[in-house]
Amino acid sequence: MSGDTLREEQAIRRTTDHLVQVFAGTHSAEHVESVMRAAYRRFDGLPVRDFVPVMVERIARGELTARVEAPAPTEPAPTEPAPAKPTPAEAAPPKAAASPAAAPSGKPADVRPETTTTVAQPAAVLAKLPSRKVLLPIGLGVAVVVVAAVVVVNLGKTEAPPPAPPLTVVRGVIGSEKKAFFEDPQVVRAFADEGVKVEIESAGSRQIATSVDLSRFDFAFPSSAPAGEFIQRKRKVSTKYTPFSSPMAIATFQPIADLLTKAGVVKQGPVPTFNIGRYLELVTTDTKWDQLTGNSDYRVDKNILISTTDPRTSNSAAMYLAITSYVANGSKVVHGATAEKNVLPLVTQLFTSQGYTDNTSEGPFNEYLTVGMGPSPMVWIYEAQFVDAATRGQIKPGMVLMYPSPTVISKHTLVPLNASGDRVGRLLSTDSQLQRLAAEHGFRSADAADFAKVAADHKVSVATDLIDVVDIPSYDTLENLLDSVGKSYG
Missing domain, CATH: 3.40.190.10 (Periplasmic binding protein-like II)
Structure with missing residues (x-):
């Protein structure tokens, strides 16, 4: 198994564990894992794998959320026995509508057998229907079915959200020990929530300071203060961030x-x-x-x-x-x-x-x-x-x-090389979610309690x-x- 495949499967595993916690009150862990596996299989054979974990998470989250929010199934209306085939006389349309009181010789007017049509109706529509049986002429019954169907369809529709503004792509070169952090789908999503998409390349920290062409990047993120300070001197940058x-x-x-x-x-x-x-x-x-x-x-x-x-x-x-x-x-x-x-x-x-x-x-x-x-x-x-x-x-x-x-x-x-790189440095240093995620990847961030909890939780x-x-x-x-x-x- 290649390193990229291992990292992708680790990301899928972390996302699955996260969704199991998110939907613990509505879906079993086995069901969440099944939905994630099914979503993951959709990307089998896809050559470009960079954002597969993120897309799998979106698909699975959407499906699980939809199942939570879907209206509860209602009891179908009882189905009456099929009516006997009408005689030619019965099949002929009446010349005038007659009520039971108007029937001659005190006999009740001819009433067709009750015709019912079973249709999946939303709870709100069913609640408004009379509780007693109502005999409807066929034409009116069809109209009710059509109206109910339209209501069901309309209720199923949701207005499409407006398209999200394009993310600002920020490129950085980082020490390899931070690669898993930046590739974590939760980290990718946290940056996206701030309108940022971080693209990274990894290298040895000394390479970053001495031989990497930094003109291609918006920030450099080696693993030591001396390397960072050398980059600052070389690039004449006064700002630096030490988020963890x-x-x-x-x-x-x-x-x-x-x-x-x-x-x-x-x-x-x-x-x-x-x-x-x-x-x-x-x-x-x-x-x-x-x-x-x-x-x-x-x-x-x-x-x-x-x-x-x-x-x-x-x-x-x-x-x-x-x-x-x-x-x-x-x-x-x-x-x-x-x-x-x-x-x-x-x-x-x-x-x-x-x-x-x-x-x-x-x-x-x-x-x-x-x-x-x-x-x-x-x-x-x-x-x-x-x-x-x-x-x-x-x-x-x-x-x-x-x-x-x-x-x-x-x-x-982290040494920012322009305004975009500075934005990433500030987010890593001040955003509470990114700080918490850094602790989950083993780094000691500003809040020592986050790191202590992660270490204790995993013994x-x-x-x-x-x-x-x-x-x-x-x-x-x-x-x-x-x-x-x-x-x-x-």
Whole structure:
């Protein structure tokens, strides 16, 4: 299954869950899911898939709403037995209308058998009809049927809403870890309600700052403040927005966490913490997994390393370098040529010893979710990625979230490149619905309660108070270190 197909099906699943809640009082969950599946099948084979989840949701919501608002079925009028075939005399039209009182010899006038016609009539029409049986001449009965039918048809009609004004298309380049957020049908709808359609491309945050042609976009949205500040300088932009953030974390597995606890690297608690200083000791002594005492779960002849992204392109790798260089520099932020030179051999080893690394954080985390601890027992991630995966049911038993000690907070920084981009930045920062949806995707937004609720609802143990947080080196220092590491790749 391709990545695009997986994201589309995840979007359909989230929308289905949302509609189950919306229509909980009127439709069963099974019925809502059936309607969504039927709507989804309408788009089988369609080559352009960008807006399929949005269209499926509109179709399903319309059908479910229509079924809620449709008038309740009424009891059909009782059907009288069919009349006997009239004789020729009876079939002839009367010369004059006669009432029973005018019949000769006191006999009642000839009355045709009662003729009834069953028709689906709205409740309002039926309520106005007499409760007793009324015998109608055939012509008048037909007229009533026609009138009732017209009423039914007219009641079924709704005046078409005026066409919505065209949406303003705003194009942005974003860090890949935010792609699922921007593709969420609820996020797309929230922007549309404000008259905006956001089109995005994803890239590594360092790529966004250094090599992406920003003239094609209305905003740039890397995953770190240093990258955002560099873009501001390069584009001479004074405005920036930080609508949400995410601390760096490590995704691992319970046997690995237990093994590293014995080795003095991991400290158990409400959330496990990972001692970067002790970890660097194992790296510098070239310790391998099968050399750890009591290791019966991961006996492999591999160096103990955290899997990261490519430092030449990705912000999450830059955040890893910021933390490890801080610890290697005697718990001080690296600044100046001498400090850079002193920490460079160790931080270079942390990257080059890994072999191949992906350009974006999406790659190694997807491998963590699907392959298991074989190739990558520890993966460097954004906390938001783990929480977001939990909301989509992708976290399996035995998967563990650890926090490095110290850690850094990655502040997702949006730099508007024109007025349209500024509008998106303001909406992301101030719109309560978009802030809530950001929390549902694992980001820490302005309202801490939103994030805490999402984590609790999906049983993810997260750090509530981030205390052991260090500063990131200046953009220039970070770039010098990253460039030097990059050269070592050859």
